[in-house]
Amino acid sequence: MVALPTKKLEAWRYTDLRPLSAVTFGAPPAAAATPDLPDLPFPRFVFLNGVLNAALSSGFAYAKPFVPVEGQGTQPMALINADYAQDGINIEIPAGQDAGELLLISQSDGITPFAFHPRHRVKLGQGAKFALIELNQGEGTYWQNAVFEVEVAEGAKFQHFRLQEESVEAFNTTTIYADIEGQGSYEHFTLTLGARISRTEIEANLLGQNALAHLNAAQLLGGTQHGDFTTIIRHKAPNCPSRQTVKSVLAGKAHAVFQGKIEVDQIAQKTDGYQMSQALLLSPETEMDIKPELQIFADDVKCSHGATIGALDEEQVFYLRSRGIPEAEARQILIRAFLEEALEPVTHDASKALFEEVLESWWTKQ
Amino acid sequence: MLEIKNLHARIGDAEILKGVTLTIPDGEIHAIMGPNGAGKSTLSYVLSGREGYEVTKGEVIFNGENILEMEPEDRAAAGLFLAFQYPVELPGVGNANFLRTSLNAIRRKRGEEELDAVAFLKLARAAVRQLAMKEDFLKRNVNVGFSGGEKKRNEMLQMAILKPHLAILDETDSGLDIDALKIVAEGVNALRDEKFSALVITHYQRLLDHIVPDVVHVLAGGKIVRSGPASLALELEASGYAGLEVA
Structure with missing residues (x-):
């Protein structure tokens, strides 16, 4: 196996994978129970322990058979994925088609640690439209190391909304390569709640005029x-x-990282880049690392970035309490408000409703 | 009825209130005036339970209970309302939701049934109309992007919906903003009845043109140095606060 990256690599400076390398992972066991699946009126692919379950999946007109890896991608995690990938979705939306929504569900459950490396491809033809809603859930110790290869042709619109709610003993590393042609758009949102260690890494290439990328989390x-x-x-x-826009709420001893790099080529005049990271720290033992990086080789561009890290505003807490709202509830309302704003980039109603429901139940568990 | 007895309070080592005593019977509106630094805002914060103020002596009895030992939210449930001088913005919190959460928290503590969304909206819309506010007020985030006047109106909307027994109106610095004063005055006057009382804190006499108090107290050097009828305010306006500290 390709070696796991260490903190000596600049790109991995804030994420220590030693807990991952300490685990010996076997092959995925057969899935035991039938999982709870969301009640959403969309076609779906259901992967149990990394293996496509045909009985639980529905047909999707634009799905093609899985294609073995051709070896794209140079990130360490993608290289490991290339060595082991055995399954994944392969979607091709022809030019001009609106393919609607597709659910991509990954449910994992095992007694002994196992790993799987899905390799997904999503390709949109000119002017096509597609929304992929991803739900990753599970129990026990496992490692999902996924790769997405995304191609968005001219004028096409791809929306990608991800819920990462893996087991808190699990590991999730996801690498996404997206090529976006002129007038095309890639809208991404990841909601991370689960996993002991997780990393979502996206490389988005804006290849033609007015191509757009929204990478939110x-x-x-x-x-x-x-x-x-x-x-x-x-x-x-x-x-x-x-x-x-990246928003983080950290409790206990949690540690979050946001590294955002924007590279502007010499020819990319009139680039308009915006990056904002906000973190709410609920305990003094949390850690937030934010690393914005701008590399600009064009001379007529607008790029801005900002970051805030802090605790709840006590003025706001008092204002709510003075209106009869108990302290604990007041704090929850403010955290919810912070997250409510975090969900603002989710422009897809069904996904937004789903995320709001997840936030709600996250609360009741706190 | 609110009874403040020999109240002493400090911030850090600085003693701000040095024995405030006053009684506000039900149905009355009292005003507290006084020079800058007299302790007017401190009094409102101590009464509403803000952290950072240490009460070293005295008690505050509100309808038979010593509220100094109560959390701010319990004081609100007991019927105390503080209208903020500078209402706080709550991005991401919808006004209607905020009001309903607040009203239901108070009703819950009082052992009353909570209002469902429909019943609440009916009540809130009526209050919005009565205060001549736009209906989209309820849909906006609490005080976010509101003008100064809109923020005051929002405080009065909260007061109208929560129906406190005693409102504390901290208008220490806002004496020059006539529109804001009128909004506050309308809000208070609308609630006036034999059960409702209010403590209006102001530096300027102007607010009292719009809310006519039953009693005016002068707070200076951390104590009430004079009390009298509404006409006392006019007297102070003419003579100023000079010389009152020693009284």
Whole structure:
């Protein structure tokens, strides 16, 4: 196996994978029980312990058979994935088609540790539209190491909403490569609640004029959880906007990372890049690392980034309490409000409703 | 009825209130005036339970209970309402939701049944109309992007819905903003009845043109140095606060 990256690599400086390398992973066991599946009126692919379950999955007109890896991607996690990938979805939306929504569900459950490495492909033809809603859930110790290869042709629109609610003993590493042609758009949102250690890493290439990338995330972590959202957006053509909002709520001894790099090529004039990271720290033992990086080689661009890290505003807490709201509830309302804003980039109603429901139940468990 | 007895309070080592005593019977509106630094805002914060103020002596009895030992939320449930001088913005919190949560928290503590969304909206819309506010007020985030006047109106909307027994109106610095004063005055006057009382804290006499108090107290050097009828305010406006500290 390709070696796991260590903290000596700049890109992995804040995410220590030693707890992952300490585990010996076997092959995925056969899935035991039939999982609870969400009640959403969309076609679906259901993977149990990393293996496609045909009985639980529905047909999808634009699905093609899994294609063995051709070896794209140079990130360490993608290289490991390439060595082991055995399954994944392969979606091709022809030009001009609106393919609607598709659910991609991964449910994992095992007694002894196991690993799986899905390799997903999503390809949209010119002017096509598609929304992928991903739900990752499970129990026990396992490692999901997924790769997505995304191609968005001219004028196509791909929305990708992810819920990462893996077991708190699990590991989730997801690497996404997205090529976006002129006028095309890739809207991404990851809601991270689960896993002991997780990292979502996205490389988005804006290849034609007015191509757009929205790479947003919200992370709600407690205990000793570690969540990492790392992105590289490459502006390789003029007039492309990119937007990023990353919000983190950290409790216990949780640790979150946001590394956002924006590269602007010499020809990418009129680039409009915006990046914002906000973290709410609910305990003094949490850690938030934010690393914005701008590499700009064009001379007429607008790129901004900002970061805030802090505790709840006590003025706000008092205001709510003075209106009769008990302290604990007041704090919850303010955290919810912070997260409510984090869900703002989710422009897809069904996904938003789903995420709100998840936030609600996360609360009741706190 | 509110009885403040020999109240002493400090922030850190600085003693701000040095023995405040006053009684507000039900149905009365009292005003507290006084020079800058007299302890007016401190009094409102101590009464509403804000952290950072240490009460070293005295008690505050509100309808038979010593509220100094109560959490701010319990004081609200007991019927105390503080209208903020500078209402706080709550991004991401919808106004209607905030009001309903607040009203239901208070009803719950009082052993009353909570209002469902429909019943609440009916009540809230009526209050909004009565205060001549736009209906989208309920849909906006609490005080976010509100003008100064809109924030005051929002405080009065909360007061109208929560129906406190005693409202404390901290208007220490806002004496020059006439529109805001009128909004506050309308809000208070609308609630005036034999059960409702209010403590209006102000530096300027102007607010009292709109809310005519039953009694005016002068707070200076951390004590009430004079009390009298509404006309006392006019007297102070003419003569100023000079010389009152020693009284």
